[in-house]
Amino acid sequence: MKRRLSLVPVAIFTIFFLLLNAYALGGLQVLAPQTYVQPIFWLVVAVIVVLMITAVIRLQSREPDQFFMLAVHAFIMFFASELLFVVVLLLNDSYRLINAGFHHFIFPPRAIVAVEIGLALFLFLFFAFLYGMLWGKYAYRVIKHTLYFDDLPKAFDGFTITQISDVHAGSFTNPNEVQKGIDLIKKQHSDLFVFTGDLVNNKAEEIKPYIGHFSQIKAKYGQFSILGNHDYGDYVKWENDLIKKGNLQQLKKYHQELGFRLLLDEHVELEKEGEKIILAGIENWGLGFGERGDLQKALINTKTDEFKVLLSHDPSHWEAQVKNNPSKIHLTLSGHTHGMQFGIELFGIKWSPVSLRYKHWAGIKEENGRILNVNRGFGFIGFSGRVGIWPEITVIELKRK
CATH class of the missing domain: 3.60.21.10 (Metallo-dependent phosphatases)
Structure with missing residues (x-):
């Protein structure tokens, strides 16, 4: 069974996902400014993107299989958890913008505590998804x-x-x-x-x-x-x-x-x-x-x-x-x-x-x-x-x- 794939929505979402990750990395580097953090972070993102794109391409000629489910679930866990992290960053950045005044171009630095809260929520949701996949689906x-x-x-x-x-x-x-x-x-x-x-x-x-x-x-x-x-x-x-x-x-x-x-x-x-x-x-x-x-x-x-x-x-x-x-x-x-x-x-x-x-x-x-x-x-x-x-x-x- 051959399915037709539209590359436009895939490309748009991929760009959005990369920009989202760039913003998230900016917050993460407040806690870990070391140079090795950036390549490790982008390596994880690249693996998820490649997995997902490969899964979508494979889906054009076959039914969803274990590889497809693995890619989708890895993406869901990372993307949903990262969105929560980004929401916390956005709230903190909005406060920085208001505090600095809209006519200024230099904002106070991000609050470390805000990034820590965001990271804690990221980890909580990530492991909640992991629990839900391994045990929660049969927790009658x-x-x-x-x-x-x-x-x-x-x-x-x-x-x-x-x-x-x-x-x-x-x-x-x-x-x-x-x-x-x-x-x-x-x-x-x-x-x-x-x-x-x-x-x-x-x-x-x-x-x-x-x-x-x-x-x-x-x-x-x-x-x-x-x-x-x-x-x-x-x-x-x-x-x-x-x-x-x-x-x-x-x-x-x-x-x-x-x-x-x-x-x-x-x-x-x-x-x-x-x-x-x-x-x-x-x-x-x-x-x-x-x-x-x-x-x-x-x-x-x-x-x-x-x-x-x-x-x-x-x-x-x-x-x-x-x-x-x-x-x-x-x-x-x-x-x-x-x-x-x-x-x-x-x-x-x-x-x-x-x-x-x-x-x-x-x-x-x-x-x-x-x-x-x-x-x-x-x-x-x-x-x-x-x-x-x-x-x-x-x-x-x-x-x-």
């Missing part, structure tokens, strides 16, 4: 929510649901670590298990080595699943549409082998002690990621006031069609965002770059008497790691007020 967390509803059928008071999302099996490299996540799911002993999409990155075959792992998951009221945007194979080039459609059909068969009932714009009734709730699932519907799902079809023959749980991969669907739907959907379970696999959730602070794209990107949100939960994802894609936003197993207990 069980997050529990107890949700209260006025109209929950009495028989379902205390009913528990375990949710995972975004497995992205093609990214896994350590089956033993994946098994630890499966064991955590099994320990929850929930009444119902649901998976909210993106079983693979692109191709159905990616889940095959892990069928034995995920097929261990069992729940009294069943295991149900939906498709996510990556499951349709839209992000790779296929020889023809027939092969692409065949890939999707094979993926649906793998859901069966996993013991998952795949809901495709449809619903089922879960019965307990003569009462019922509706569990509906739609195909992927997401702004910018394919609007395939048909919510009205999934809810056909259901009553407006029946208690409903909806599986919908992309949380933008909840904003667009669910929270104000005439048919009350009490609880929607989504995924998709991964929390961008990078962010902070400490001391009351909750932030990730993905917040710039999604109004609600992780955890519980309630509006208009409807509740949404966005799972942070079980797997990972793109960046082979997680920093601050850990892989999640959600356990939800339904309670009657």
